[in-house]
Amino acid sequence: MESSDVVIVGAGIVGAAVARRLALGGFRVTVLDRGASAGGTSSSGEGNLLVSDKGPGAELDLAVLSGRRWAEFAAELPAELGPGFPDIEFEAKGGLVVATTATGADALLAFADTQRSAGVDARPVTAAEAAELEPDLTPRVAAAVFYPDDAQVQPSVATEALLASARRHGARLRQGVTVLGGVVSGGRLVGVDTTAGRFGAEHTVVAAGPWSAEVAGNFGVRLPVLPRRGTVVVTTRMPRRIRHKVYDADYVGAVESELAALQTSSVVESTAAGTVLIGSSRERRGFDERIEAAVVGELAAKALILFPFLADVPVMRAYGGFRPFVPDHLPVIGPDPRLPGLWHATGHEGAGIGLSVGTAELIGALMTGVEPEIPAAPFAVTRESLRKVTTG
Known part of the structure; x- marks a missing residue:
């Protein structure tokens, strides 16, 4: 059995961003995807990093945080990955x-x-x-x-860049691996069973985009992502x-x-x-x-x-x-108290490219017990606006 501190299910841009943030924080990270990295939603969007389409509230707060992180990442990338890595085409064009x-x-x-x-x-x-x-x-x-403040990136290249950065800091990527179910011990999720064997982990993050409900269902948890x-x-x-x-x-x-x-x-x-x-x-x-x-x-x-x-x-x-x-139009980010050890980073709909790095900041802060830069409660799976569809 392979083991790490964190298993991330999904190698799209959200999973990649979370992997980089946690790897930089010293976690041993394994990213699993049943297909290729950036092979799903992340490769089929326009690469938007927007504040213009969001009204006041939690999603706008996350977008503003993400915008700052994208600018920092675009500035850090050339030195970190070298001139041979493709340009993520970050453009703060408005x-x-x-x-x-x-x-x-x-x-x-x-x-x-x-x-x-x-x-x-x-x-x-x-x-x-x-x-x-x-x-x-x-x-x-x-x-x-x-x-x-509106900007754009090339989403597939940006995903690969985040993954490359995560791997430089020790993260592992396993492609062509399908998650079949969870490993539960003492009421806690302590790993996942897959087509490539068992992966043990203290934390499992579901970042599988529109397929997140299927993955969560394999762990016996209902998640309202369509x-x-x-x-x-x-x-x-x-x-x-x-x-x-x-x-x-x-x-x-x-x-x-x-x-x-x-x-x-x-x-x-x-x-x-x-x-x-x-x-x-x-x-x-x-x-x-x-x-x-x-x-x-x-x-x-x-x-x-x-x-x-x-x-x-x-x-x-x-x-x-x-x-x-997600029915209430907010992503689901953070731990799932219904199954300790399970985390969610999904439900961003068309804003996942832009919100990915801010989502990673929230996951990183919550997993290390640090106060996030913005309130995390609006994104919790236990929020009132999702309660009926997660328990009903």
């Missing part, structure tokens, strides 16, 4: 949220006002100022807000004409919605590689992997409202993935 209707404008400006009350740098700009930020933006701007499908359209490469992350004001409502039916809003941004990413869709339909032409068409049509020039830009491909949805 975000521009645009409303094209009077109703949308009122809602956007009111939302930005609540964010400013929580300390977010949310700057209303005129249509002329929006055009200076984005010269190819539609002239149909009823209101716009600029968020200088897959929420998303699709992204990618254009061919071209000279950069979109300078920031730009999305319509409907995006925030889609993020916060509990509806299972398809919802789309326009989210458009360039990448360092020269492509343009076009989202965003949300739909709960289990683990159905099909890419549907109707969804791609709807995303493209809404993107043209913001940037009409995209009508002449060919689409190269579309891809999709599953985001870990």
Whole structure:
């Protein structure tokens, strides 16, 4: 039996961030994944690091903390991993949220006002100022807000970088290993049984994204994480004409919605590689992997409202993935008192890339008995808003 202080189930960006934080803290860490690292949700997103889509509260606090940690990590990475490691493409380019209707404008400006009350740098700009930020933006701007703290990374490379850093500090990564169940002794989870044998650990962290409910279920614990499908359209490469992350004001409502039916809003941004990413869709339909032409068409049509020039830009491909949805729209982070030794770091839905390093900070503080920088109670699996779905 292999043993370590911590077993992390899931080698996506959240598991990678937790592994790095704990390894840096002196824990002996083993990361297990039934597939390849960054092979699930982490490879199917846009790499967003956002504060612009979050209202005052616990998730915004986590996003602000994470933003600071991402900037630090991006600065530390070249010296730590060497010049031969791929660039994580951290870009603090800012975000521009645009409303094209009077109703949308009122809602956007009111939302930005609540964010400013929580300390977010949310700057209303005129249509002329929006055009200076984005010269190819539609002239149909009823209101716009600029968020200088929004940023982006290349999510797959960032995941591999976090894992590489964790491994440099002693963490082990085992791929192609499926967790089958837990090893319980004296009412405490003390390890996991897998297709590669038994791994003993004082702590087991479930960071398996939309598959976290399945993993927790193998330990006899109910966890209300469901897959929420998303699709992204990618254009061919071209000279950069979109300078920031730009999305319509409907995006925030889609993020916060509990509806299972398809919802789309326009989210458009360039990448360092020269492509343009076009989202965003949300739909709960289990683990159905099909890419549907109707969804791609709807995303493209809404993107043209913001940037009409995209009508002449060919689409190269579309891809999709599953985001870990939790009914009250907050991730589940911390220990599970129903089974001592079990921890959760999941349920971030579409914000997992951005919130990963802040999540790792919370797990690291709680596991070592240190007071976290932000309150951890709102993310607890025992919180009132989840009580019925975890015990019912």
